[in-house]
Amino acid sequence: MDLLKQRILKDGHVKPGNVLKVDSFLNHQIDVALMDAIGAEFKRLYGDAPITKILTIEASGIAVACMVAQHFNVPVVFAKKTQSINLDGESYTTKVESFTHRRTYDVILSKKFLNKEDHVLLIDDFLANGCALLGLVDIVKNAGATIEGAGIVIEKGFQEGGAKIRGQGIRVESLAIIKSMGDNVVEFQE
Ligand code: 5GP
Numbered sequence: 001m002d003l004l005k006q007r008i009l010k011d012g013h014v015k016p017g018n019v020l021k022v023d024s025f026l027n028h029q030i031d032v033a034l035m036d037a038i039g040a041e042f043k044r045l046y047g048d049a050p051i052t053k054i055l056t057i058e059a060s061g062i063a064v065a066c067m068v069a070q071h072f073n074v075p076v077v078f079a080k081k082t083q084s085i086n087l088d089g090e091s092y093t094t095k096v097e098s099f100t101h102r103r104t105y106d107v108i109l110s111k112k113f114l115n116k117e118d119h120v121l122l123i124d125d126f127l128a129n130g131c132a133l134l135g136l137v138d139i140v141k142n143a144g145a146t147i148e149g150a151g152i153v154i155e156k157g158f159q160e161g162g163a164k165i166r167g168q169g170i171r172v173e174s175l176a177i178i179k180s181m182g183d184n185v186v187e188f189q190e
Contacts, residue, residue, distance in 0.1 A: 001041050001175040005188055007034060014181045019100060026125055027060050035067040038175060042151040043071035045173045046121055049148040053077055056123045057107065057132050064153055065123040077113045079139060081105040092142045096135035099128045109139050116144035127152040127174060130161025149173065157189050
C-alpha cells in the first residue's frame with residue numbers, strides 16, 4: 001500500500017533493537033484518515049470472506065481493528081493482557097511474549113464474545129516474531145471458530161513471524177513488508 005509506505009518513509013524512526021517507531025500516525029497519535037484507508041484496503045483483500053468478527057490484542061491493534069470493522073460492519077473483540085488469569089472457565093486464555101516490552105503476558109478473551117460459529121479476521125499493527133498473532137490464533141482455535149486470515153499493517157519481513165504463521169496455512173496480508181532497516185533507512189519488499 002503506497003500511501004502507507006510513503007508515510008513510514010516520511011515519519012518512521014528506526015530505534016535500536018529492530019524497533020520501528022511510528023508514533024505520529026499509528027502507535028500514539030493516530031491518523032484516522034490513513035487508518036480508514038487501511039480499513040478499505042483490508043476490505044478489498046478480504047471482502048469475499050464471510051467474516052463475522054475482527055479480533056485483535058490490546059493496545060495498539062485496537063484502533064486499526066475498529067477502522068477495519070467499520071468496513072466489514074462487524075464487531076471488534078480485543079484480547080486483554082492481564083497480570084493474573086482468572087481460571088473460572090469463562091475465558092479463553094493464552095500466553096504472549098511481547099516483542100517491544102520483552103516480557104510475557106497472560107492474555108484472556110471472554111467466551112461470550114467468540115464461538116464456533118465465528119469467522120475471524122485477525123488484525124494487528126505489527127508482525128515481528130509472531131508471538132502476538134500466534135496467541136490470537138490459539139484463542140480462535142480454542143473457541144473452535146474459523147480463521148479467515150490475518151491483516152497486518154507493518155510486517156518486519158526479516159523476522160520470523162510471517163513464515164511461522166503462513167507455515168500453519170493461515171493467509172496473511174501485510175500492507176507494508178519491511179525487507180531491512182537500520183540507521184533510519186527502511187527498505188520494503190516488493
Ligand atoms: P510479535 O509478537 O510479532 O513479535 O510482535 C508484534 C507486537 O509487538 C505488535 O503487536 C506490536 O505492538 C509490537 N511490535 C513489534 N515490532 C514492533 C516495531 O518495530 N515497532 C512497534 N512500534 N511495535 C512493534
